Amino acid sequence: MTQRAHQQPTRRHRNQQDRPIEWAQPTKNDNPPAPLEFRCNTCGHKEPTTTRQPACSECGGLWDLDFTPPKFDANRIDMAEWSQFRYRDFMALEGETWRGISMGEGMTPIVRFNDDILLKMDYFMPTLSFKDRGAAALIAHCKAIGVDAVVQDSSGNAGNSVAAYCGRAGIDCEIFVPEGTSPKKIAMIEAHGARVNVVPGSRDHCAQVCRDKVASEGIYYANHVYNPFFYEGTKAYIYETFEQLGRIPENVLIPVGNGTLFLGAIAALEHLLASGAIDEMPQIIAVQSEYCDPLLQAAAHRSPNPEQLTPRPTIAEGIAIGEPMRGHQILALARKHNIRFIHALEGEILAARAELAAQGIYCEHTTAANLAAYRQYVREYGPTPDCLITMCGAGLKSDH
Structure with missing residues (x-):
């Protein structure tokens, strides 16, 4: 039986219990935001975010958002908004269009799987995925x-x-x-x-x-790899976790294909760190399929770019990306934060899925690969307590 997560003391938070932080009411910001711009992550060229160009018109590099969020402050969270847009003061948004778009995404529960693993139930979403x-x-x-x-x-x-x-x-x-x-x-x-x-x-x-x-x-x-507005949404995965637990777990395991959750999560963690909300980065564990691992291989060889390879068929279809377009960016962050890559072994994914289902968590194969990868990580690095794992996709969508 799953239950709401409670914290075991850690080396960074010995006297703190997992609990929602008691936030004050949000403060009003009367200053209109500055117009947003894209910035090429290769040559630095800038264009307004109204551009219809999918990439830099000067060199073809991918866009980043030229946006620095204000210092993380609990008072800026909109407690009246029950969706990820309660964190909108820390997200690059244009006006109020999100109000007519949002379907209440985010605010997914965290449950304890066992003494070492916390599961963030991100398939509790309108379309059943993160x-x-x-x-x-x-x-x-x-x-x-x-x-x-x-x-x-x-x-x-x-x-x-x-x-x-x-x-x-x-x-x-x-x-x-x-x-x-x-x-x-x-x-x-x-x-x-x-x-x-x-x-x-x-x-x-x-x-x-x-x-x-x-x-x-x-x-x-409207691509989730090319367009950096997508990562503004995935940042909320970390903001939610911090609000729900009152801390960030020591280990955070993230599946990486194109890196959409990875890039948003790292951006939010860097924001919390720069704001003094956390003392240090958690250990990030980046999961790649045993049959498609261009980032893992590049990290092992200390290469700044993804390895060239031919992916083999894998049931972890969500991370089967042989040519991740932001691979250089992902690998730079991996070096910066001492991120470890780990394989999800193909032969262990179905067993992991069955193990999760036995506790009432029916997820898709790519999601089960996260638990399979955690088991492999423990074999390679030893006991790994206080680990947050995303349950990023529901099982009913991947029965085929």
Whole structure:
């Protein structure tokens, strides 16, 4: 039986118990925010966030947001808003369009799995995956700048999420998915009113086919890798954890394919650290599939760029990314924060899924890979208590 998490004392928080922080009422900020800009993470070129260019027009580099959140302050959390947008003072948002887009995403519970593991139940979301965090923020941006049609490529969850929020926003949506994507994910995408293109070949090839359409037709690329507004949503994963527990666990395990949760989580942790809300970064454990591990291999070889490899078929489809477009950025953060990469062994994923299901947690295969990777991490590094693991996708979507 699962139960609400309670803290075992740690070396950093010996006298503190897990509990929601008693926040004061939010303070009012009467100063209008400055217009937001994209900044190329390769050449530094800037453009207004109203641009329809999916990447830098000067060099083709990917956009980052030129945004520094205010110092983390509990008084700036909107206690009256029961969604991830209660943290909006720390997120790059344009106006109030999020109010008509949000479906209450976020605020997912944390439950204790055993003495060492806390589970953040991020499949308790409108489309049953953590991708709703980023999609809500991204589509709020699209609505704010007047986008009326988007395309996106996905292994399933991000496409489903973007399709759902586009349906809510009244934005035309077309999703590209690779062959082998769960039929149930495809059915959900279509139910939201989006058109689905199933592309033969790998996940990376699917992405290129979609980008070719963007280049030839000029349709807005609402992509969870290219567009940094997506990461503004995934930052809330950490803000929520900090509010719920009153601390950050010593170990935080994150699956990494394209790095959408990873990049948002690191940004939020760096923000908490710079604000003095936490004393040090937790140990980040980055999970890659045994059959698709370009970042793990690069980290092992001290390479600044992902290794070139041919992915093998894996049931952990959500992290089967052979060419992560922000791989250089992910690896730089891994070096900066001494992040460890670990394999999810293919032969142990189904057993991990059954172990979770036996405690009432029915997750998809990619999510079960997180527990399989945790077991491998313990074998390599020893006992690993006080570890937060995301339950990022529901099982009903991946039964195929």
